[in-house]
Amino acid sequence: MADLKLTNVAKVYGGTVEVLKGINLDITTGELIVFVGPSGCGKSTLLRMIAGLEKISEGTLEIDGTVVNDVPPAQRGIAMVFQSYALYPHMTVRDNMAFALKLAKNSATEIDEAITRAARVLQLEDYLDRLPKALSGGQRQRVAIGRSIVRDPKVYLFDEPLSNLDASLRVATRIEIAQLKESMPDSTMIYVTHDQVEAMTLASRIVVLANKGIAQVGTPLELYETPENEFVAQFIGSPAMNLLAGEVVKTGKTTTVKVHDGGGTITANIPTTDNDMGLAVNVGIRPEDMIPATGDNHAFKDTVSIAEALGEVTQVYFEPPKAGQNKDTVIAKLAGIHHGLRGQEMTLTADPSKVHLFSNGQSLLYR
Ligand SMILES: Nc1ncnc2c1ncn2[C@@H]1O[C@H](COP(=O)(O)OP(=O)(O)OP(=O)(O)O)[C@@H](O)[C@H]1O
Ligand SMILES: [Mg+2]
Secondary structure: OOOEEEEEEEEEEOOOEEEEEEEEEEEOOOOEEEEEOOOOOOHHHHHHHHHOOOOOOEEEEEEOOEEOOOOOHHHOOEEEEOOOOOOOOOOOHHHHHHHHHHHOOOOHHHHHHHHHHHHHHOOOHHHOOOOHHHOOHHHHHHHHHHHHHOOOOOEEEEEOOOOOOOHHHHHHHHHHHHHHHHHOOOOEEEEEOOOHHHHHHHOOEEEEEEOOEEEEEEOHHHHHHOOOEHHHHHHOOOOOOEEEEEEEEEOEOOEEEEEOOOOOEEEEOOOEOHHHOOOEEEEEEOHHHOEEOOOOOOOEEEEEEEEEEOOOEEEEEEOOOOOOOOOOOOEEEEEOOOOOOOOOEEEEEOOHHHOEEEEOOEEHHHO
């Protein structure tokens, strides 16, 4: 087992470049935590600090209650799998996996057992005597994972392990990683990815990193359904959540907002008080939650500039904002096939249970 606790962790490169600060995170044995965030936000840095490959500038990292800031990487019980898996090309799969164990002077029997177990889990039994050049990209990536499994670490760290693979292999390997996790309920995994589907499907909890800190931690569906702020709202989900500026015109158990550009009103199942009358808010609606509206009760009215028919859905892009409007281009994802939308004016709304409200970037749900 391995519980990880990060308390007020910060990273400063070269004494001046602050990359991360105030990172507080509790990870329990058996979790698969996914780090996501924009490029350069510090995901790899945080992973490398946990592995011990990078010094922790401030704060503490505990593994099972012991501070390990000064414990060398090899003694932390952590294995890290990188994006570029760099197998030894002249060694067979078996020898690649055995390498670290031989260095650590394990007995031949121990090495054999560890490799047999890892090869079974990763379905590499038929490939043990091959050289890496005779393997597919996905198989090579599995060997790289195998090299870490044989060491039986308490914690696995994956830094974008699938990003070198083509789309179909990514899907297959992603499912294998999910199965691997199932087969090792006592191991803790931290996984960095840019891929939304990987994050949503693999994670027990997702950590969204931004602006040197943590923007939100939660289960995939918590982040999708109840994002704490506009950053998370727009980062999770694709295309990003639409934000429409408006002001509160009715308060109570539900809240009604008059939208500035597009003219209508929309109601959200979010409570507000009398004090919130007139409050400037952004109405958040996911493209997949937009539905055609009738009458005045619509969030949005505009002309369709592009309609992309993908078969299962039609992705509709509205006119880009004109001068003086404070909205971004609005996108709607309508179920099924729709012909002749281009150039048409559409009015759209959303179910009150699917409407998000933000004030100064923060969700009104979390006040
Ligand atoms: N050795 C270093 N010295 C100075 N700055 C560094 C060093 N390593 C990384 N950085 C900076 O720290 C920031 C975070 O880098 P990091 O590699 O952790 O980002 P990331 O979130 O993993 O990005 P990506 O998604 O592109 O992999 C970046 O701005 C990067 O330029
Ligand atoms: Mg990185």
